[in-house]
Amino acid sequence: MSLSSPFRVLKTARARRVLLLALVALAAWPLVARVAARALIVSAEPRSADAVVVLAGSSAYEERARRAAEIFREGRATKVLLTDDGEAGGWSQELERNPRFVERAAKELARAGVPRESVETLPQIVSSTHDEALLVREYARARGLRSILIVTSAYHSRRALWTFRRVLEGSGVAVGLEPVAPGEQMPTIGTWWLTLRGWRVVAGEHLKMVYYRMRY
Secondary structure (H helix, E strand, C coil): CCCHHHHHHHHHHHHHHHHHHHHHHHHHHHHHHHHHHHCCCCCECCCCCCEEEECCCHHHHHHHHHHHHHHHHCCCCCCEEEEECCCECCCECCCCECCEHHHHHHHHHHHCCCCHHHEEEEEEECCCHHHHHHHHHHHHHHHCCCEEEEEEEHHHHHHHHHHHHHHCCCCCCEEEEEEECCCCCCCCCCCHHHCHHHHHHHHHHHHHHHHHHHHC
């Protein structure tokens, strides 16, 4: 046997181990992906509050507005607050312009049975979840709110709850949260990794959580 034969055997064994590990990883990935998605989804008491706060999310305003409307109809809040990210959507034939997503959310709330006088859009433009928390803190302080119930999309819920509780700590305002179940405008827990959007909202959220904990 030539001197190169043992090296050839070692290379073959190594290749088999790499292939086996790759197959195991491939088989385990759907479970890992599901766990990664579920880890982002949380809810928190109180289930009733002085106001429901619908967080801005241009690509998810419909599901968030509908969930807030359900909470309102159930009598768990008498006020719905909208935050505004300043972004506009597509052309509206009715309005003959590109309405902002916060306008579309208000219209969705009205369509779902929430009276217009019960909906208020907070005045400042926000660019992050942290901005939203600061704005809501000031509003709650000025209006004497003692509790808020946040409504946001499922994969955003853990970061949103962490941020609001951190910003409102010591304010005397209780912070609850109800996420929208994935599968409406957001990809499902089991299939998020099959789309580019899924990677943005799930893998992206894990990165944002790390960033928020380091910065705030």
